[in-house]
Amino acid sequence: MRTSKLLLFLLIAPSFLCAQPSSDAVGNCQSYLTVQGFRISSLGVFREDWKEGSGGYVGYGLIYPSQWGLAFQTGYISFRKNPGANLGADPSFAIIPFMAGGRYYFLLGPVRPYLLAMSGLNVVSRKYVKDGVGFDASLVKVNTQIGVGLQIGLFSNVAIELAGKYNSHNLDVSTPYNITGIEYGVAFNWVLRK
Amino acid sequence: MMKRTATALLVILACHTGQAQYGKGRLADADTGFTPSRTLVDSLNPRKSPLIPIGEVIGMNLALGAVNCYVTGSSWAKLSFKSIGKNFESGWATDADGLVTNMFDHPFHGSIYYNLARSSGYDYWASFGVAAVGSWQWEYFMETEHPALNDWVMTSMGGALIGETFYRLSSLILDESTDGIERVWREIGAGIFNPGRLINRLLNGQTWRVTSAKLYETAPGGGLLAFGVNKVAEGVNLKHGGKNGMMTFDYTYGRLFEKHSYKPLDFFHLYAAVNFSRQPALGQLRLYGILYGKNWTVGDNSRFLLGVFQHYDYLENNVYQIGGVSVGLGIGYRTSPANPIRFAGTLHGSLILMGAANSDYAPEYKVKFLDSARTFNMGPGAQAKLDAALTWSWVSFYVGYTTWWIHTWAGAPGDELIGIWTPRLQLDVYGPWSLGAEYLLYHRMGKYKLFPDKSFRNNERRLTLGYTF
Numbered sequence: 108m109r110t111s112k113l114l115l116f117l118l119i120a121p122s123f124l125c126a127q128p129s130s131d132a133v134g135n136c137q138s139y140l141t142v143q144g145f146r147i148s149s150l151g152v153f154r155e156d157w158k159e160g161s162g163g164y165v166g167y168g169l170i171y172p173s174q175w176g177l178a179f180q181t182g183y184i185s186f187r188k189n190p191g192a193n194l195g196a197d198p199s200f201a202i203i204p205f206m207a208g209g210r211y212y213f214l215l216g217p218v219r220p221y222l223l224a225m226s227g228l229n230v231v232s233r234k235y236v237k238d239g240v241g242f243d244a245s246l247v248k249v250n251t252q253i254g255v256g257l258q259i260g261l262f263s264n265v266a267i268e269l270a271g272k273y274n275s276h277n278l279d280v281s282t283p284y285n286i287t288g289i290e291y292g293v294a295f296n297w298v299l300r301k
Numbered sequence: 302m303m304k305r306t307a308t309a310l311l312v313i314l315a316c317h318t319g320q321a322q323y324g325k326g327r328l329a330d331a332d333t334g335f336t337p338s339r340t341l342v343d344s345l346n347p348r349k350s351p352l353i354p355i356g357e358v359i360g361m362n363l364a365l366g367a368v369n370c371y372v373t374g375s376s377w378a379k380l381s382f383k384s385i386g387k388n389f390e391s392g393w394a395t396d397a398d399g400l401v402t403n404m405f406d407h408p409f410h411g412s413i414y415y416n417l418a419r420s421s422g423y424d425y426w427a428s429f430g431v432a433a434v435g436s437w438q439w440e441y442f443m444e445t446e447h448p449a450l451n452d453w454v455m456t457s458m459g460g461a462l463i464g465e466t467f468y469r470l471s472s473l474i475l476d477e478s479t480d481g482i483e484r485v486w487r488e489i490g491a492g493i494f495n496p497g498r499l500i501n502r503l504l505n506g507q508t509w510r511v512t513s514a515k516l517y518e519t520a521p522g523g524g525l526l527a528f529g530v531n532k533v534a535e536g537v538n539l540k541h542g543g544k545n546g547m548m549t550f551d552y553t554y555g556r557l558f559e560k561h562s563y564k565p566l567d568f569f570h571l572y573a574a575v576n577f578s579r580q581p582a583l584g585q586l587r588l589y590g591i592l593y594g595k596n597w598t599v600g601d602n603s604r605f606l607l608g609v610f611q612h613y614d615y616l617e618n619n620v621y622q623i624g625g626v627s628v629g630l631g632i633g634y635r636t637s638p639a640n641p642i643r644f645a646g647t648l649h650g651s652l653i654l655m656g657a658a659n660s661d662y663a664p665e666y667k668v669k670f671l672d673s674a675r676t677f678n679m680g681p682g683a684q685a686k687l688d689a690a691l692t693w694s695w696v697s698f699y700v701g702y703t704t705w706w707i708h709t710w711a712g713a714p715g716d717e718l719i720g721i722w723t724p725r726l727q728l729d730v731y732g733p734w735s736l737g738a739e740y741l742l743y744h745r746m747g748k749y750k751l752f753p754d755k756s757f758r759n760n761e762r763r764l765t766l767g768y769t770f
Contacts, residue, residue, distance in 0.1 A: 151390025
């Protein structure tokens with residue numbers, strides 16, 4: 108019961124952001140729910156071990172008349188190992204991200220190109236052996252994402268989004284050995300309030 | 302830096318002489334600020350395309366990068382497509398710059414990014430976004446060293462807080478109804494605080510525009526400028542330590558208990574301590590401001606406040622160094638202004654997004670790719686802060702306490718627990734002049750995973766002659 112109340116609160120709370128006493132926002136912002144699928148092509152040293160990833164996000168967003176937007180997302184990302192990497196038996200590397208950020212929409216018509224920047228925390232779960240050292244623990248690390256996208260209205264309440272993003276998710280900043288990659292995906296948005 | 306700080310402080314002082322009194326009205330006086338008509342602002346200072354401030358920020362970075370590469374010949378500024386690609390491949394890292402660079406210079410740099418957007422017509426949040434984009438572009442494109450996450454956080458978060466402070470202060474100085482030499486000095490004075498705004502005012506022809514329209518929001522402010530001596534002791538033995546000339550500047554903008562709701566930095570409190578010898582020039586720079594809040598009146602016109610606040614702290618003397626940015630909740634209470642003994646205070650709890658504290662063990666941990674080390678540990682954490690003033694007739698007693706917990710993210714693994722007490726007694730002696738006595742007790746406990754724990758205390762005493770404005 109408590110969990111369902113919490114989920115309800117988390118779902119409803121962001122909509123109060125529409126009621127901020129800002130001249131941009133008074134009762135005029137649009138809100139939407141989004142579901143996204145994507146692939147990630149890894150970069151750098153991380154790619155030597157984990158070649159690519161895929162996953163999905165669910166999210167909630169607000170679009171203000173001033174062309175700025177707020178976005179929140181969570182999901183699950185799983186990486187596949189590079190065939191040439193020796194990471195022991197059944198290696199796994201997965202992330203549960205929690206991200207918040209902003210968007211700027213260049214246009215607010217049926218076709219909406221935008222810039223986005225997001226940041227938050229990843230719960231990283233990894234299990235593998237590299238150079239004789241075992242990694243088997245969950246970590247909480249900072250994530251960042253910056254990119255571009257295009258939202259296209261399909262029906263009155265449904266839009267499709269295409270997005271390309273650069274991911275820089277921390278793992279070990281001292282080396283550095285981080286989760287970097289280019290993410291590209293497709294999302295479907297359900298508009299809650301116009 | 303000391304000259305720049307002193308000049309800036311004197312300009313504010315000149316603009317505010319004769320206003321609220323510190324310790325008596327700084328948290329409580331009636332709000333006599335001015336908010337311009339939105340329509341008027343939109344007609345005379347229309348909001349620019351976001352590509353303009355973003356373009357300005359990138360242009361500024363390119364210009365600074367060119368100076369670093371071709372004038373100063375810095376090796377880390379010898380850019381190439383390969384160096385940029387390498388940064389994208391590596392992602393975030395940390396750097397090994399000094400505390401001043403990381404915790405003081407970067408936020409000031411960020412304040413210029415912020416104000417290029419703010420003076421283009423954007424609010425706090427959008428301008429904060431532009432500062433974050435500007436810093437990101439610098440880190441990934443303008444240095445051959447890996448991008449530093451600590452720089453990005455300090456430049457964008459600290460830059461937004463300091464930037465909005467400077468925007469508000471420069472709005473107090475600007476007056477477009479004036480002309481001649483007065484106008485020149487006002488534009489220069491505002492530009493000292495706010496070079497980003499000065500650039501846009503020059504580009505948009507606002508520096509020579511004369512109009513009777515009042516376009517810039519202001520709020521009442523006031524504070525205390527004090528000169529005197531301090532004595533910083535290593536340990537708690539009051540006999541140790543040398544005397545040092547110093548100056549403090551304590552300024553409050555806005556009225557914390559008078560508005561029903563607040564926009565970012567409708568209220569802020571700025572405190573600076575400058576040393577003239579023996580100690581680092583900038584002893585303290587502490588700033589906090591409201592982002593959002595509500596007031597309630599109770600009983601005999603006493604008031605409660607609940608708000609979200611942002612904080613920036615930079616403290617340095619020969620014994621300790623601390624810096625950081627944080628954001629969190631604050632509660633406040635003040636008694637009725639009619640009471641003969643008046644109390645006003647706030648209590649804050651906030652999350653430190655990036656903090657730093659000096660540590661004897663930090664140099665043991667080199668930043669691997671730079672083969673260099675810091676003298677301080679860095680990381681996130683939490684902060685609690687008390688800020689209270691009790692005033693009766695010509696006597697004011699102020700007490701402040703701040704405690705920081707910084708969990709090492711880069712440096713010697715462990716936790717830094719630091720606190721500083723700052724009780725002060727102030728006696729009004731003649732008109733706006735007052736005498737002040739202050740005692741600062743700093744305590745620190747370093748708890749480390751791989752080294753013996755450290756614990757020590759250090760005190761500082763101050764005697765000052767102050768001018769209330």
